[in-house]
Amino acid sequence: xxxxxxxxxxxxxxxxxxxxxxxxxxxxxxxxxxxxxxxxxxxxxxxxxxxxxxxxxxxxxxxxxxxxxxxxxxxxxxxxxxxxxxxxxxxxxxxxxxxxxxxxxxxxxxxxxxxxxxxxxxxxxxxxxxxxxxxxxxxxxxxxxxxxxxxxxxxxxxxxxxxxxxxxxxxxxxxxxxxxxxxxxxxxxxxxxxxxxxxxxxxxxxxxxxxxxxxxxxxxxxxxxxxxxxxxxxxxxxxxxxxxxxxxxxxxxxxxxxxxxxxxxxxxxxxxxxxxxxxxxxxxxxxxxxxxxx
Amino acid sequence: xxxxxxxxxxxxxxxxxxxxxxxxxxxxxxxxxxxxxxxxxxxxxxxxxxxxxxxxxxxxxxxxxxxxxxxxxxxxxxxxxxxxxxxxxxxxxxxxxxxxxxxxxxxxxxxxxxxxxxxxxxxxxxxxxxxxxxxxxxxxxxxxxxxxxxxxxxxxxxxxxxxxxxxxxxxxxxxxxxxxxxxxxxxxxxxxxxxxxxxxxxxxxxxxxxxxxxxxxxxxxxxxxxxxxxxxxxxxxxxxxxxxxxxxxxxxxxxxxxxxxxxxxxxxxxxxxxxxxxxxxxxxxxxxxxxxxxxxxxxxxxxxxxxxxxxxxxxxxxxxxxxxxxxxxxxxxxxxxxxxxxxxxxxxxxxxxxxxxxxxxxxxxxxxxxxxxxxxxxxxxxxxxxxxxxxxxxxxxxxxxxxxxxxxxxxxxxxxxxxxxxxxxxxxxxxxxxxxxxxxxxxxxxxxxxxxxxxxxxxxxxxxxxxxxxxxxxxxxxxxxxxxxxx
Numbered sequence: 001x002x003x004x005x006x007x008x009x010x011x012x013x014x015x016x017x018x019x020x021x022x023x024x025x026x027x028x029x030x031x032x033x034x035x036x037x038x039x040x041x042x043x044x045x046x047x048x049x050x051x052x053x054x055x056x057x058x059x060x061x062x063x064x065x066x067x068x069x070x071x072x073x074x075x076x077x078x079x080x081x082x083x084x085x086x087x088x089x090x091x092x093x094x095x096x097x098x099x100x101x102x103x104x105x106x107x108x109x110x111x112x113x114x115x116x117x118x119x120x121x122x123x124x125x126x127x128x129x130x131x132x133x134x135x136x137x138x139x140x141x142x143x144x145x146x147x148x149x150x151x152x153x154x155x156x157x158x159x160x161x162x163x164x165x166x167x168x169x170x171x172x173x174x175x176x177x178x179x180x181x182x183x184x185x186x187x188x189x190x191x192x193x194x195x196x197x198x199x200x201x202x203x204x205x206x207x208x209x210x211x212x213x214x215x216x217x218x219x220x221x222x223x224x225x226x227x228x229x230x231x232x233x234x235x236x237x238x239x240x241x242x243x244x245x246x247x248x249x250x251x252x253x254x255x256x257x258x259x260x261x262x263x264x265x266x267x268x269x270x271x272x273x274x275x276x277x278x279x280x281x282x283x284x285x286x287x288x289x290x291x292x293x294x
Numbered sequence: 295x296x297x298x299x300x301x302x303x304x305x306x307x308x309x310x311x312x313x314x315x316x317x318x319x320x321x322x323x324x325x326x327x328x329x330x331x332x333x334x335x336x337x338x339x340x341x342x343x344x345x346x347x348x349x350x351x352x353x354x355x356x357x358x359x360x361x362x363x364x365x366x367x368x369x370x371x372x373x374x375x376x377x378x379x380x381x382x383x384x385x386x387x388x389x390x391x392x393x394x395x396x397x398x399x400x401x402x403x404x405x406x407x408x409x410x411x412x413x414x415x416x417x418x419x420x421x422x423x424x425x426x427x428x429x430x431x432x433x434x435x436x437x438x439x440x441x442x443x444x445x446x447x448x449x450x451x452x453x454x455x456x457x458x459x460x461x462x463x464x465x466x467x468x469x470x471x472x473x474x475x476x477x478x479x480x481x482x483x484x485x486x487x488x489x490x491x492x493x494x495x496x497x498x499x500x501x502x503x504x505x506x507x508x509x510x511x512x513x514x515x516x517x518x519x520x521x522x523x524x525x526x527x528x529x530x531x532x533x534x535x536x537x538x539x540x541x542x543x544x545x546x547x548x549x550x551x552x553x554x555x556x557x558x559x560x561x562x563x564x565x566x567x568x569x570x571x572x573x574x575x576x577x578x579x580x581x582x583x584x585x586x587x588x589x590x591x592x593x594x595x596x597x598x599x600x601x602x603x604x605x606x607x608x609x610x611x612x613x614x615x616x617x618x619x620x621x622x623x624x625x626x627x628x629x630x631x632x633x634x635x636x637x638x639x640x641x642x643x644x645x646x647x648x649x650x651x652x653x654x655x656x657x658x659x660x661x662x663x664x665x666x667x668x669x670x671x672x673x674x675x676x677x678x679x680x681x682x683x684x685x686x687x688x689x690x691x692x693x694x695x696x697x698x699x700x701x702x703x704x705x706x707x708x709x710x711x712x713x714x715x716x717x718x719x720x721x722x723x724x725x726x727x728x729x730x731x732x733x734x735x736x737x738x739x740x741x742x743x744x745x746x747x748x749x750x751x752x753x754x755x756x757x758x759x760x761x762x763x764x765x766x767x768x769x770x771x772x773x774x775x776x777x778x779x780x781x
Contacts, residue, residue: 056658086658118662196653252683253492264495265751269766276726276733276769284641284648285511285681 012037012111012138021046027156027182031135034153035111038127044102045131048222049079051154051179053172054088054164054189059197060283061250062165064290065189066091067098069162072215074101076224081106081158083150084119084132088164088172093126103130104157108150110140151175160185160221162212166200173200176209185221187212233277238262238270243289246280250288297384297391300398300427301377302418303362303369306580306620306627307541309414309421313363314374316381321357327378329362332370332579338403341372342379345403349454354386370579373412376401376431379453380460389460398422399431401450409450411436413547416540416554419443431456438554439544441469442537481526481558485697486519489689493520496680496771498701501527502708503750505743506613506635506675508598511682512649517638520682521594524636525561526698528591529706535590538630542582542589560591562633566600574608580620580627585612588633598637599667606672609635613675635675649684677743678771708753717749722762730769744768 015034017025019042024030036042050073052066066088074080074096082089084105096103105126107115111134114120123132135153136146151171155161155178163186166172179186188209191198205211212218235243238260245251245259257267271287274280281290295318302309325339346353360378362369377399384391400418402410411433419430419440429446437449449466450456458464487494493509497520500507507524509517531539539556543549549556564573564584575583585593593609595601612618616632641647643664647654656664673679711717719727727748731741745760747768752760 057654057656057661086662252681254489254683254685254689257491264491265755265767266763268492268495268770269763272730272766272769276730285683286648286650 013042015042021157023159024153024156027152027178029152030156031153033137034133034135035137036131036133037111038129038131040102040104040127040129040131044079045104045133045157047079047102048077049081049104049158050218050222051081051158051161051175052088052092052164053082053151053154053161053175054201055166055170055172055197056085056087056089058087058091058165059195060281060286061191061288062088062189062197063091063283064281064288066164067095068290069164069212069215069218070095070103071099071101073218074103075099076219077101078218078222078224079104079130079158081154083108083147083154084115084123084126086116086118090119090122092164093122096130097125100129105130105132106150106154106157107132107134107136108147109142110134110136110138112138113140113142115142147171148174152178155179155182155184158184160187160218162187162189162218163201163204163209164189165191165197166204167196168199168203170200173204176204185210187218233279235277236270236273238266239273239277242267242270243274243279246274246287246289250286252285253287256287295385295387297381297394299377299381299384299394300422300425301374301400302398302421303367304414304417304545304579305367305625306629307417307545307582308627309417310364310367311421311425312367312369312374312377313361314377314381315361315363316378316385317359317361318354318385319357319359323355323357325358325360327360327362329360329365330368331362331374332368334372335362335369335374338372338375338378341375341403341405342382344405345375345379345407345453346382348405348407349452349457351383351388351454351457352386354382358382358385368579371412372402372410373400373414373418375403376409376450376453376456379403380431380456383457383460389457393460393462396428397431397448398427398429401431401433401436403453407453409433409453409456414545415439416442416537416544419445419447420541435551437469438471439540439549441471442540442555481698482519482523483526483698484523484701485694487516487523487695488692489685489695490516490520490682493517493680493682494695496678497524498527498705498754499747499750499771500524500634500636500678501701501705502754503677503712503747504634505677505747505750507637507678507680508673508676509636509638509680509682510641510648511638512647512652512684513640513645515682515684517682518594518596521592521596521636521638522561522563523698524592524594524634525559527701527705528559529702529709530557531559531590539590542586542629546582546587548587558591560588561594562588562591563594563596566595566597568605570602570605570608573605574612574631575618575620575627575629578622580622580629582629583618585609585631585633586618586629589630591633593633593635595635595637598639599664601667603667603669606667607669610671610675637676641681648681651684674737674739674743677747680771704754707756708750711753711756712749717752717758717760719745719748719760719765720762723748723760723765726762726765726769730765730772734769734772736772740772744772747771 070092080096161179188201188204434449437447440447612631646652751764
């Protein structure tokens with residue numbers, strides 16, 4: 001396989017179809033070539049991989065779920081594949097990097113572009129261990145029609161695709177369609193039936209996608225066991241009480257103060273403790289547990 | 295015949311001594327003012343002539359030249375009317391020049407000879423005092439302000455009084471310091487704010503530590519209401535601070551009548567359409583901007599992201615140095631601007647973000663454009679960032695919360711503790727701070743700010759040292775994840 005890798009331009013490798021990983025070769029319409037950059041080996045494309053995709057304008061909940069999945073799936077050695085877009089995609093990449101795992105970004109533009117520009121730094125960090133890949137050679141501009149085409153590669157590289165949040169007619173649904181066509185596993189994260197950000201994922205669920213309730217659901221597909229139990233951090237009394245409440249539903253600091261009877265000071269201290277332990281996240285003034293309750 | 299009086303021109307807040315020379319020569323009746331007067335000062339001719347005639351004094355029908363020295367300094371405003379009139383009276387020997395010795399003068403003349411107050415009397419009086427002058431002619435309404443500088447005012451209602459005083463025929467009533475007025479009432483009270491415990495806590499910390507505060511949240515959740523209540527929980531100004539603030543407000547002409555000394559911390563809330571010079575100060579004869587008017591008080595920027603970026607960046611210098619320096623051809627004007635910055639903003643352009651009952655429809659591009667307005671450097675200067683969520687109906691129906699007076703007592707005590715020197719940090723607190731710097735996007739400045747807020751938390755808790763829980767609370771007010779991720 002390595003023999004077919006050629007250097008296209010500085011730092012960019014070119015992979016012909018014959019050198020594609022098995023899964024990608026099987027799809028209905030595989031690309032002719034794949035350009036790669038980054039420090040990762042070509043072989044890592046053949047490793048067990050999972051795609052995590054979703055809305056660009058996602059909710060705080062969506063971004064926390066994407067990051068948690070990216071982190072937990074990468075931690076057990078799966079390659080996390082996504083599209084480097086804002087929102088869910090970016091969070092999935094970041095989660096994988098947090099776990100010091102390997103992640104692959106598939107671009108919808110020339111291999112030499114970092115698109116969106118805001119994710120230039122993220123792309124650089126992905127390249128440290130993983131790969132950025134594209135079917136387009138250097139210099140190709142991003143164009144709306146290239147992104148759906150890119151999605152078939154994301155689905156094609158992976159055995160399972162997770163849709164975190166998607167509106168009706170979202171690009172992430174195209175990825176799901178490709179995955180279904182190619183006979184791959186499709187997971188959707190259930191959302192509120194009243195929110196438009198869950199309209200796409202809930203439709204997928206109705207059509208038979210597997211509801212995702214924790215990272216373990218995905219691991220089953222790969223025959224991997226549950227995550228190695230991490231040492232539960234020792235929490236203070238206040239923090240434990242706050243975590244119990246947050247396991248029920250997200251809440252603002254003021255709501256927590258009322259429910260616990262804590263003063264604003266000690267409550268803030270408890271929230272910081274939980275945040276530093278990686279158990280709670282805050283966005284737009286609402287705190288929520290970032291791990292499914294045991 | 296030549297005669298002189300002394301007055302002061304303001305460069306920024308500095309009073310520069312100006313000699314007013316009036317020279318009468320034989321020749322056809324004429325009146326010229328030289329020495330770089332501006333339009334208002336040039337028009338003194340008409341006011342002075344009418345004023346002198348209305349005071350039933352004699353207007354010399356000869357060739358009259360008035361020179362304002364030093365000639366290269368621009369003279370602005372109508373405060374030169376009174377000194378010019380006095381110099382003319384002395385030059386025409388209606389009063390003696392000796393009687394003017396040791397006196398400075400500042401004031402505008404009405405056509406009927408009445409003396410009107412002008413801006414910047416405190417600064418002018420301080421300048422006169424420094425130069426060893428003992429008395430200042432000014433409008434009666436300005437007398438209490440002049441007295442603050444420790445100079446004896448000669449309060450005038452009418453130009454005629456000045457003439458009789460100089461002839462030794464009339465003495466003004468000895469000036470009495472007006473009784474100390476209570477702080478202006480009607481300040482909005484924190485008791486009106488229902489719920490919002492976390493935001494109230496942030497406000498209290500901001501007051502106790504003089505921290506800059508950014509309030510984020512959907513519209514209508516009380517961000518502005520909270521910010522307006524900050525001055526009410528700040529300690530009153532010391533005499534020294536009050537004089538600094540009064541000097542600036544006097545130059546800007548903002549002193550309310552009958553209240554010569556600003557005793558409470560000022561609160562300034564410029565609209566986001568205000569220009570950069572209006573906020574940081576500027577103009578040809580530099581004037582204090584809103585940032586200086588908020589000196590020793592609160593500068594409140596509502597809808598922070600709507601302010602033009604250059605305006606916001608211009609605020610970074612005063613936030614760091616507490617002073618605004620404006621360079622002009624005639625020299626540099628320094629305006630103190632040690633204010634506390636409080637800002638409020640929505641979490642997205644449409645405002646729905648953070649509101650559980652609404653859905654944000656902003657595109658990713660609009661959202662990032664909105665956040666890009668605030669540079670990382672500016673965000674770094676906020677010590678406390680707090681999201682103000684939409685309160686539930688039960689909170690709004692709840693009992694009135696703690697009143698401003700009680701909060702202020704705690705604030706005053708905490709400030710006292712903080713003044714007595716730095717509180718040391720416990721080992722556990724230090725360790726948490728270092729751990730947080732690793733985990734969170736905290737710059738070196740961000741770390742220092744968290745440490746300062748932690749000291750304030752400890753001072754409010756009447757603790758002897760900064761402990762773990764104090765640092766933990768300070769950390770909970772750091773840059774919200776959302777804003778940090780956008781940078």
